[in-house]
Amino acid sequence: MSILCIGDSLTRGQVGYSYLPFLKTQAKYKNAGKNGDTILCMTDRLKEILEGKQSADIDTVIVGIGTNDLLLPYLTGISPLWKMQMNHRCKKMRCVTEDDAFILAYRRVMQMIFDSKKRGIILGIPLIQLKNFPNQQAEKRNKAVKKLAQEYGFSFLDTNCLGRMILANPPVYSWKGQNVSHFADSALMGVIPQAKEVFTCKRNLVLTVDGVHFSRRMAKTLAACIDRLL
Structure with a gap:
């Protein structure tokens, strides 16, 4: 049997690190993370996978989604240039801005x-270290998603609380004025994975x-927390 890991760039791991390479489980797993994905776009992909032939081999589904539904609208407010870039992207990716929705x-x-009839492991929206990011809204959504997971008998990992356990008062960073450099950094991390650790240390983000x-x-x-659940 295999594990389907589906979500956004945090699952994909092209920019930054994915948890997948650190899993100790011997089960096969598929990385179905997609950069920039939102809950509605991911739902379409998940439906296609679960209705396809490969579904029979899947035992567990690990879902990590929701960051971009908050991040992309947040970016529209930090500068006119980000707004120009992200307004269209928010519509294209169908960001869900209302909590109930x-x-x-x-x-x-x-x-x-x-x-x-799959086992579900749900990952909460993580702690975001960006200036004035709505982490309180992320926490509110996590509480509601946790309650929902319990209703379905799924495991829930509060990634936001996990981050605060590692670092009680995490520093913040800003993407304002970094439109070009941010995308350049992302491209560099995709080509040279060693740059990821350099950026973490240089920015003291932990x-x-x-x-x-x-x-x-x-x-x-x-990954260690997921291993314990698996």
């Missing part, structure tokens, strides 16, 4: 996993490489 969308995700994507330490800690 987000929980309804997540219910659909869990119902699909439940109906497919939990992330750029305020959003996991550092090696955070990814390893998350």
Whole structure:
């Protein structure tokens, strides 16, 4: 049997570290993380996978989604240039900005996993180290998603609390004025993975490489928690 790991760039691991390479489980797993994904776009992909031939081999589904539903709208407010870039992207990726609508969308995700008779492990929205990021809203969504996971009999890992356990008062970073350099850094991390650790140390972020994507330490800690559940 195999594990389907589906989500956004935090699962993908092209920018920053994914938890997948640090898992100690002997089970096969598929990295179905996609950069920039939101809950509605991921739901479409999950539906296709669970209704396809490969579904029969999947025993467990690990879901890590929701960061971009908050991040992309947040970026529209930090500078005119980010707003120009992200307004279109928010519409294209169908960001869910209302909390109630987000929980309804997540219910659909869990119902699909439940109906497919798969085990579910749900990862909360992580602690984001960006200036004025709505982490309180992320925590609110995590509490509702945790309650929903319990309803379906799924495991829930509060990635936000996990980050605060590692670092009680995490520093913040800013992407304001870094449109070009941010995308350049992301491209560099994709080509030269060693740059990820350099960025984490240089920025003294500990939990992330750029305020959003996991550092090696955070990814390893998350993987250890998932291993215990598996």
